[in-house]
Amino acid sequence: MKAVVVYESLWGNTAAIARAIAEGLGPGARALSTAEATSEAIADADLIVAGAPVHTLSLPTDKSREWARTGNLGPGGAPPDLSHPKMRTWLAGLPQGRGRSASFDTRVKAWYGRGAAPKILKELKRAGYRPIARARGFFVSGHPLKPTTDGTLREGEIERARLWGAELARAMG
Numbered sequence: 684m685k686a687v688v689v690y691e692s693l694w695g696n697t698a699a700i701a702r703a704i705a706e707g708l709g710p711g712a713r714a715l716s717t718a719e720a721t722s723e724a725i726a727d728a729d730l731i732v733a734g735a736p737v738h739t740l741s742l743p744t745d746k747s748r749e750w751a752r753t754g755n756l757g758p759g760g761a762p763p764d765l766s767h768p769k770m771r772t773w774l775a776g777l778p779q780g781r782g783r784s785a786s787f788d789t790r791v792k793a794w795y796g797r798g799a800a801p802k803i804l805k806e807l808k809r810a811g812y813r814p815i816a817r818a819r820g821f822f823v824s825g826h827p828l829k830p831t832t833d834g835t836l837r838e839g840e841i842e843r844a845r846l847w848g849a850e851l852a853r854a855m856g
C-alpha cells in the first residue's frame with residue numbers, strides 16, 4: 684500500500700502528528716509537507732491523509748498566515764515556517780486520483796467550530812479519494828481565548844496519532 688501523509692504546519696505541531704500517523708501506518712508510509720507532496724510524490728497513492736492547523740475556526744488563509752508571521756504568535760515568539768504552501772492551495776491543485784482518504788487538524792481543545800479537517804476531507808473526496816475514516820482533531824495546549832500564544836501538543840497526542848495511523852492501515856486491509 685502506498686500511503687502519504689501531507690501536512691501544512693507553521694510551528695511543527697501538525698508535522699509531528701503527521702509523522703506519528705505515518706509511523707502508525709507502517710514502513711511504506713511517508714509524511715510530506717505540502718511543498719514535498721508534488722504530483723509525482725503522490726501519484727498512485729492508495730491512501731492520502733492530509734492535515735493542517737485550525738486558524739480562525741477553519742483552514743489557514745493568506746491573512747491568518749500573515750497574522751501568524753507579524754504577531755509573534757509562536758511559542759516564545761518563534762517565527763512560523765511559511766516555506767510550504769497553504770493546505771488550501773495544495774488541495775486546489777490535487778490531480779484526480781482513485782485512492783482513499785482521511786484528514787486531521789490540530790487545534791486548541793477548548794475552541795469550538797468544525798475546524799479544518801472536515802473541509803480537507805471534502806476536497807480529497809472531490810478529487811476522487813473516498814474517505815475511509817471520520818475527520819480527526821489533535822490538541823495543543825493554549826489559552827482558550829488566546830489560542831495562538833502557546834502551542835505544544837498535549838500529552839498523549841503523538842501516541843493517539845500513531846494509533847490512528849495503525850487503525851487506518853487496518854481499515855485499508
Ligand SMILES: Cc1cc2nc3c(=O)[nH]c(=O)nc-3n(C[C@H](O)[C@H](O)[C@H](O)COP(=O)(O)O)c2cc1C
Pocket residue numbers: 691692693694695696697698735736737738739740741747748750751756789790791792794823830831833834
Ligand atoms: C492565526 C492563528 C489562528 C488560530 N485559530 C485557532 C482557532 O480558531 N481554533 C483553535 O482551536 N486553534 C487556533 N489556533 C491554534 C492552532 O490551531 C494551533 O496552535 C496549531 O496546533 C498550530 O499548528 P502548527 O504548529 O502545525 O502550526 C490558531 C493559531 C494561529 C496562528
